Amino acid sequence: MSKKIKKKATKREKKDWLVAYLFILPLLAGILLFYVYPFIQNIWFSFNDVNKFNVATFTGFDNYIKMFQDKAVWQSLGNTFKYVLIVVPVSICLSLFIAALLNTKIKGKSIYRTIYFLPSVTMAAAVALVWKWIFNGQSGVLNAILRAFGLSAREWLQDPKTSLYCIMVVGIWMVVGYNMIILLAGLQGVSKSYYEAAAIDGAGPVKQFFAITIPLLSPTIFFVLITSIISGFQVFDTVYMMVGKGSMAFESTQTVVMLFYRNAFDYGQKGYAAAISVLIFVVILIITAIQMIGQKKWVNYD
């Protein structure tokens, strides 16, 4: 490197750095210990046969070869894509709609905001359990309502045709509030003067929404999109809680993380599980990279 740019740091500067590093040390140590180290170890594990007690024997690409031949991997990956493809767009549209409504001057705004946000602060396992009861084929509320209207009841979570959609409904319900809060914050950063100017020019609320709100909100939408897709690929707790191994829908709802969990903790095949988690990582990485490139076309950072 050129010596011209890299000035020698003065004693004083060095001291400042030291203090700064000391200040971030607690957090840095946590990240190194709980994120970076396990991440690297996980990649190492994926090339090993790891038993229940973390004893690793190097096996090269065996886990990856097994993974690409494993039908369950492809099926669960398909299930996960299906989940993401529906949950992400629907939840973002819904939360955008609700955020836009709650950004207007209506009574009891803060009550609505709280209500919509509540699912996000509730434990996913508890949410899943309650929804499991709602969907219960024998005594579920949903079937009771359907019967009251003379419609036929179904075994919602047992039927491979409906089970994954039920889980999507819960997934959307849980995430809408969180996305809404972020979008709401974005909306409040949009200056009122744009709308006033647009109104004078004769633009209606719909036109205003698409011509002002969406473009100005695009950085926030982009953020929500990225985080939603990542958490969509990691869906686990609702599936784990709502669909048991004995359900006919088990195979058609199993997600990749669920498959990872079974291999790691039910079967004690931690090396294979590590390989599956690397697959999830790579898939998320590629999709996020595509989005980062694609965003240049539609995200407006003015």
Added chain:
Amino acid sequence: MKKRGLKIVALLMVSVMTVGMMAGCGSKKEEKSDGGKTTITLGMWDVKQSPFYDEAIAAYEAEHPDVNIEVQITPYKGGEYWTKLEASAAGGTAPDVFWINVLHAESYFDGGILKDLSDVAEEVALEENYPEALVEAYNFSDQQIGLPKDFDTNALWYNKDIFDKAGVEYPTDDWTYEDLVATATELKEAGLEEGVYPFVCPVDFQTWYYPTVFANGGWILNDDKTETGYADPKTQEGIQCWIDMIDQGLSPSSSVLAETSADTLFGAGQTAMVLAGSYMTPEYLTNDAINKSIDLVEFPEFNGEEPNVINGLGYAVFEGTKHEKEAKEFVAWLMSEEAMKLQGEAGTVISARNDAQHFFADSNKEINLAAYTNHADKAVPLPVCKVAAELYDLELSKLKLAYAGEESLEEVCKELKISADELLGTME
């Protein structure tokens, strides 16, 4: 000067935070050294058994004033107990003594985390005092890595209220499978209330179809664990008998049972009869909705045999324990006549020790708990191997298709045998 003081304060704070974090991470077990006492930890999962341990530990500590026993309860549900045990064993901080079951014994032995307890076995005259099948289940390469503490078998429970309402006679100990079907049919024809079934047939291996498979001369695993017996017609008959009951409308469909467990249905008075392991006894007896009107009989005979599967828990000592002597002494005491009697009298599990088995049935004379122990000597141990957890899942994933009536049992068993044998081949 002032600035320097601030800097020192900042440095101090940072180091305190860092040290605090480090202390939080390494959850190293602190040896309680109150008055030179040795602390032995006991890892278990069943809260229902803590009254026994409270009593037993108090008795033990009175005899051994220099030992302090600490119980660590981790829930079994969702595999939490095993996950935690495996992680702590890998980290060297597992409890000194812990519960183990037959399903995990071999892989834990392979993992080298269990002490050989042959000396303790000799001390308590294990072979003489304990059922052979259970002793052998914890013996690998001539090492006794676990000591059987209790066992469970299965029996048929019934709800007298439902029988009385329908005017049908109660089951008896000498029932056969045919009697079960006949009575279930009678109950159905007598007209049960909406949502109440005569019987339940979930896809359950240990309590439902393994007993009948074995009674029928069928098999699941061969001796050297290289082949499965699903293709044997005798195995299939032992499974088909339960599917038949679903087809005849004597049990709710498999999709109902996949959502609501058989135990839950029985607990809610929604089934007249249910098969249940002896470990369910405390739960049924403390359920106020049914506990005044339930009783039990032996597992109905099948093919002229007394069907049953025996399984049970054992004590193991952690290879990395720092107090091997004290841990072994404690286990030896837990296996003694005195402790086994206490355990049996608590009425939650059947003590494995031959001379203490009857205490379980004696703990509640109002109901026929002897149904669990009458033919325990004829019960077959659960078939296990190193990939048992995967094998059971595979079995369930295929058999559920037959239970739901989507494919014939013969067809799914053919597929099941192929994938199961392949799975067995992955064991080295």
